[in-house]
Amino acid sequence: MLSNIVKEKLISIVTKENFADSKTERLVYSYDATPNFQSMPDAVVAPSNTAEVSEILKLCNEYNVPIVPRGSGTNLCAGTCPTEGGVVLLFKHMNKIIEIDEDNLTITVQPGVITLDMIHAIEEKGLFYPPDPSSMKISTIGGNINENSGGLRGLKYGVTRDYVIGLEAVLPNGDIIRTGGKLAKDVAGYDLTRLFVGSEGTLVVITEATLKLIPMPETRKTMLALYQDLGAAAKSVSKIIANKIIPTTLEFLDQPTLKVVEDFAQIGLPTNVQAVLLIEQDGPLEVVERDMKKIAEVCKAEHAVSIQVAATEEEADALRTARRAALSAVARLKPTTILEDATVPRSEIANMVQAINDITEKYHLTICTFGHAGDGNLHPTCATDARNHEEMERVEKAFAEIFEKAIELGGTITGEHGVGAMKAPYLEWKLKAEGIAAMKAIKQAFDPNNIMNPGKVFAKDSKKRVVITR
Amino acid sequence: MLSNIVKEKLISIVTKENFADSKTERLVYSYDATPNFQSMPDAVVAPSNTAEVSEILKLCNEYNVPIVPRGSGTNLCAGTCPTEGGVVLLFKHMNKIIEIDEDNLTITVQPGVITLDMIHAIEEKGLFYPPDPSSMKISTIGGNINENSGGLRGLKYGVTRDYVIGLEAVLPNGDIIRTGGKLAKDVAGYDLTRLFVGSEGTLVVITEATLKLIPMPETRKTMLALYQDLGAAAKSVSKIIANKIIPTTLEFLDQPTLKVVEDFAQIGLPTNVQAVLLIEQDGPLEVVERDMKKIAEVCKAEHAVSIQVAATEEEADALRTARRAALSAVARLKPTTILEDATVPRSEIANMVQAINDITEKYHLTICTFGHAGDGNLHPTCATDARNHEEMERVEKAFAEIFEKAIELGGTITGEHGVGAMKAPYLEWKLKAEGIAAMKAIKQAFDPNNIMNPGKVFAKDSKKRVVITR
Incomplete structure (x- = not known):
C-alpha cells in the first residue's frame, strides 16, 4: 500500500481526478491480456504531460514505489501486470x-x-x-x-x-x-x-x-494456398523466399485453427485441409501480379492442393480478418487461452510445426498453431482451463518443451510478445547466464532501485531445462 | 608501456608471431584515416579466435590496459586512434x-x-x-x-x-x-x-x-540532374520524396566538389553548374522506369537545367565512382582534408547547405560539400593544412558553427561517421548532460575499468556552445 505521503504527493502532481486507489479501480488494472497473471496495484495514476511523468518518477524513485507503465494492456507476456504492486501509469491524457x-x-x-x-x-x-x-x-x-x-x-x-x-x-x-x-x-x-x-x-x-x-504501396493482392501436408506448407514458405520473393505477409494456419476460425467467422474457409498459407504481396501492380504468379507456381510445385486468389478487396479483407480472429476463435473453445510465440529460423518451420504436433499429442492437449511463417514466428495456442491444475501442469510442460525445441533449432523463446513476467523464467535458456548478466547490468545502470516494472524480463529463478533424450 | 608480465601473458595467448611492439609496428597503428589525430599504442595483437579475444580482454581488464579494436582504420572520427595507448586488436586472422x-x-x-x-x-x-x-x-x-x-x-x-x-x-x-x-x-x-x-x-x-x-534488385538506373541554384537542388530532394518515391540513392555535389572531382577523375562531369544531384533507383524494370520518369519531371519542375540518364552501366558506374572519389579528389587540393558529417531532417537540406556556404565565406576557407542529400546527411569537406595553426583555428570554429546549425535545424553532429575522439567534445550539444549521463551509465555497466577504447564517445570536457545571435 502507498504511504499517505506518497499518495498526497501523487495527487498534488496529477490532481485528484487523475489518481485512483479504490478497490474497483485497482482491480481493473490488476491484469492484462495474459491469462493466469493477476496482482493488485496500489494506485492508478494518469499524468497529463512529460513534466508530470518526471515528477512521478522522481517521487517513486525516492520512496521505492514500483511503476508499471501501461497502454491498453493487450500484451501476452504479463508485461503490464503489476506483479509487485505500486503505481500503474496510464496515458489516456497523453494521446495526441x-x-x-x-x-x-x-x-x-x-x-x-x-x-x-x-x-x-x-x-x-x-x-x-x-x-x-x-x-x-x-x-x-x-x-x-x-x-x-x-x-x-x-x-x-x-x-x-x-x-x-x-x-x-x-x-x-x-x-x-x-x-x-x-x-x-x-x-x-x-x-x-x-x-x-x-x-x-x-x-x-x-x-x-x-x-x-x-x-503507401500502390496495390495489394491476397492468396490462400491449401495443403494436405504440413511439411509441404512449411517448405513452400522457405521456397518462396529462396526464389527471391519477399511477400508482405506469409501466414500459416493449421487445421485445428482453421476449424475454430471458420466456426467463429463463417467466411467459407476450407476446413478439410491440413494447413493453409495466407499470402499477400503489395507494391506496384505489375510487380504484385508477377510475384503472385511465381508464388502460385512455387506452392503448386510444393503440392498445394488448391490456390485461391481473392477476387475483391472485400474477399481479401475477410481472409485477413479470419487470420486476425484466430486468437479470439480459439478462445471460444475453453475458458483459458494461452498463446505462445516460439520463433525459429525460417528454414526450421517444418521441424518446429512437427515438434509442436508431437508435443501436443504427448501431453494430450488442444493446441492450435498459426502465425507468421515467413518470420519463423509461430503461435501455438492452447485452449485449456486454468482451474484444472492437472491439465495446467501438462500445459506448462508442453510449452517448456516447445521453447526448448525452438532454441535447439536456433530460435528464441519470444519473437514478438516480449518476456514480461511470463517468459522471464525461460530467458536464460536463450541468453545463458552471461547474456542475462549483461542485460541486468543495463537495468541496474538505469534503474538502481528497481522501480521500473519490477519482476519483468528478469526472473528470480530460471526454469530448469528439460533434458532431451533421443 | 606494457609491463613485462602483461607482454608475456599476451604472447602466451596469441603466440609470438601475433604480438608486435617495435616502434615501427606501433607507429603503423598510431593513427587512422582521421587527420590530426595520432597516438602510439603499446602493442599490436592479432588473436586467432574468440577464445583468445576473451583471454586478452580478461588480462587487460585485470591490468587496466586499454584495448582498441581495429578493422582497417578507415573511420573518420579518430575512432581507432589509440589515444590512451594500450593494445590495438587486429582481426587479420579472424577474417572468414x-x-x-x-x-x-x-x-x-x-x-x-x-x-x-x-x-x-x-x-x-x-x-x-x-x-x-x-x-x-x-x-x-x-x-x-x-x-x-x-x-x-x-x-x-x-x-x-x-x-x-x-x-x-x-x-x-x-x-x-x-x-x-x-x-x-x-x-x-x-x-x-x-x-x-x-x-x-x-x-x-x-x-x-x-x-x-x-x-538482388532486378535492375538499376542512374541519372544526373544539374542545377544553377543550390536551393532548387535541395528542394528537388524533398519534392521527390514528398511525391512518394524513395530512390536508392540521392546524392548531392556542389560546384567546388564537381570541379575537383572532374579534375581528378576526368569523366566529363559538368563544372559550370552550381550543384548536381546523382539519383539512382533500383527494382523491377517497369517500376524503375516509371520512377525515373517521375523523378525527372520533379527535377524539371524545380528548375534543373539539364537531366542526363546514364545510357549504359559503364556510364552509371563512372558517375557513382565520381561520387565515391569525392573525398580523394578534395584531398589533392591541400595537405589536410577534414570531412564532416552534419546531418539534418531532409526538409532542412537547403537551409543547411546555405549555412555551410555562409560559414565557409565568413572564415575564408575552402569547403566542398557533397553527401547523401536524401538522408539529410551532408559531408562539408575542408581542404586545409594542419601546419597552418591560424587557419586550423578558423577551421575548428567553422565546423563548430556547422554542428551548431545542424542541431538548431533538428539535426545531429554525426550521421554516419561516429563520435570517436573527434566529435566527443560536441556530443553534449546533441544529447544534453542528461543524455550523456544515460550513455555513460551503460558504458560504466559494461566496462567499469574503462579499458574499451577509452577516450572515445565521451569527452573529458564538452566544447562551449557558440552563442548564435540573430
Whole structure:
C-alpha cells in the first residue's frame, strides 16, 4: 500500500481526478491480456504531460514505489501486470498525434494514441506505417514501442523497432532525455532509441515518439494456398523466399485453427485441409501480379492442393480478418487461452510445426498453431482451463518443451510478445547466464532501485531445462 | 608501456608471431584515416579466435590496459586512434566468411572480412547487402558494425544497423555472449544487438556477426540532374520524396566538389553548374522506369537545367565512382582534408547547405560539400593544412558553427561517421548532460575499468556552445 505521503504527493502532481486507489479501480488494472497473471496495484495514476511523468518518477524513485507503465494492456507476456504492486501509469491524457511531417515522412505521437487511429491518420495522407500487431484496434503506440510489436507484415517491412527513429523518455531519476530525431541517420552515441524499444517499461517511461513512415504501396493482392501436408506448407514458405520473393505477409494456419476460425467467422474457409498459407504481396501492380504468379507456381510445385486468389478487396479483407480472429476463435473453445510465440529460423518451420504436433499429442492437449511463417514466428495456442491444475501442469510442460525445441533449432523463446513476467523464467535458456548478466547490468545502470516494472524480463529463478533424450 | 608480465601473458595467448611492439609496428597503428589525430599504442595483437579475444580482454581488464579494436582504420572520427595507448586488436586472422544461408537469407562472418569481398560473395548468390560505405574496398565488416556505417544506398535500404541480426561479442570481463540469431523477430530481452552496433568498440569486442540479406534488385538506373541554384537542388530532394518515391540513392555535389572531382577523375562531369544531384533507383524494370520518369519531371519542375540518364552501366558506374572519389579528389587540393558529417531532417537540406556556404565565406576557407542529400546527411569537406595553426583555428570554429546549425535545424553532429575522439567534445550539444549521463551509465555497466577504447564517445570536457545571435 502507498504511504499517505506518497499518495498526497501523487495527487498534488496529477490532481485528484487523475489518481485512483479504490478497490474497483485497482482491480481493473490488476491484469492484462495474459491469462493466469493477476496482482493488485496500489494506485492508478494518469499524468497529463512529460513534466508530470518526471515528477512521478522522481517521487517513486525516492520512496521505492514500483511503476508499471501501461497502454491498453493487450500484451501476452504479463508485461503490464503489476506483479509487485505500486503505481500503474496510464496515458489516456497523453494521446495526441503531435505532427505528421509529409516532407520528412515522419509522425510524432504521444504514447497513448491508439495504434489503428494513428494508422488511419497516416493513411489519410497516402502514407504507410507497416507494423500491424493483431491488437492494433485497441493497443496504444506506446505499448507497441515498449513491446517492439510485430504483426502480419513483418516479413517484408520489419517490426516496430524498424520505424522508431526518435524518442522522448523519462528516466527513473526524473531526467528527461531525447534520442534520435527526424533523421534518417544518427550515430551520435549509443543507440538508446533501439535499446528503449522493446525494453518493456523496465528502463524508462516513453513520453513521445517519432516514427518513420513510407509511401503507401500502390496495390495489394491476397492468396490462400491449401495443403494436405504440413511439411509441404512449411517448405513452400522457405521456397518462396529462396526464389527471391519477399511477400508482405506469409501466414500459416493449421487445421485445428482453421476449424475454430471458420466456426467463429463463417467466411467459407476450407476446413478439410491440413494447413493453409495466407499470402499477400503489395507494391506496384505489375510487380504484385508477377510475384503472385511465381508464388502460385512455387506452392503448386510444393503440392498445394488448391490456390485461391481473392477476387475483391472485400474477399481479401475477410481472409485477413479470419487470420486476425484466430486468437479470439480459439478462445471460444475453453475458458483459458494461452498463446505462445516460439520463433525459429525460417528454414526450421517444418521441424518446429512437427515438434509442436508431437508435443501436443504427448501431453494430450488442444493446441492450435498459426502465425507468421515467413518470420519463423509461430503461435501455438492452447485452449485449456486454468482451474484444472492437472491439465495446467501438462500445459506448462508442453510449452517448456516447445521453447526448448525452438532454441535447439536456433530460435528464441519470444519473437514478438516480449518476456514480461511470463517468459522471464525461460530467458536464460536463450541468453545463458552471461547474456542475462549483461542485460541486468543495463537495468541496474538505469534503474538502481528497481522501480521500473519490477519482476519483468528478469526472473528470480530460471526454469530448469528439460533434458532431451533421443 | 606494457609491463613485462602483461607482454608475456599476451604472447602466451596469441603466440609470438601475433604480438608486435617495435616502434615501427606501433607507429603503423598510431593513427587512422582521421587527420590530426595520432597516438602510439603499446602493442599490436592479432588473436586467432574468440577464445583468445576473451583471454586478452580478461588480462587487460585485470591490468587496466586499454584495448582498441581495429578493422582497417578507415573511420573518420579518430575512432581507432589509440589515444590512451594500450593494445590495438587486429582481426587479420579472424577474417572468414563462415556461412551464406540461402534459405534464411543470412550471412555469418568474422569481423576481419573486407566489406567488398563479403559483398562479392553475397552477389555471387544473387543476394544483396545494401550498406555501401565509401571505404568498402578496404574497410572491414567489423569496423562497419562498430561504426554503424552508412553509404550511398541508405535512403531506401537503411544502414549497417538495419542488417545486423545476430552477434557474438566478448565483454571486458571475458564473458562471451550471443545476441539475436538467424531470426526475423526476437524480443528476448534488451536489444543488445543494436546497442553494440555503433558502439565504437567502447563496450565489447565483436567476434562474429550474422547479417540479413535481401534479394538482388532486378535492375538499376542512374541519372544526373544539374542545377544553377543550390536551393532548387535541395528542394528537388524533398519534392521527390514528398511525391512518394524513395530512390536508392540521392546524392548531392556542389560546384567546388564537381570541379575537383572532374579534375581528378576526368569523366566529363559538368563544372559550370552550381550543384548536381546523382539519383539512382533500383527494382523491377517497369517500376524503375516509371520512377525515373517521375523523378525527372520533379527535377524539371524545380528548375534543373539539364537531366542526363546514364545510357549504359559503364556510364552509371563512372558517375557513382565520381561520387565515391569525392573525398580523394578534395584531398589533392591541400595537405589536410577534414570531412564532416552534419546531418539534418531532409526538409532542412537547403537551409543547411546555405549555412555551410555562409560559414565557409565568413572564415575564408575552402569547403566542398557533397553527401547523401536524401538522408539529410551532408559531408562539408575542408581542404586545409594542419601546419597552418591560424587557419586550423578558423577551421575548428567553422565546423563548430556547422554542428551548431545542424542541431538548431533538428539535426545531429554525426550521421554516419561516429563520435570517436573527434566529435566527443560536441556530443553534449546533441544529447544534453542528461543524455550523456544515460550513455555513460551503460558504458560504466559494461566496462567499469574503462579499458574499451577509452577516450572515445565521451569527452573529458564538452566544447562551449557558440552563442548564435540573430
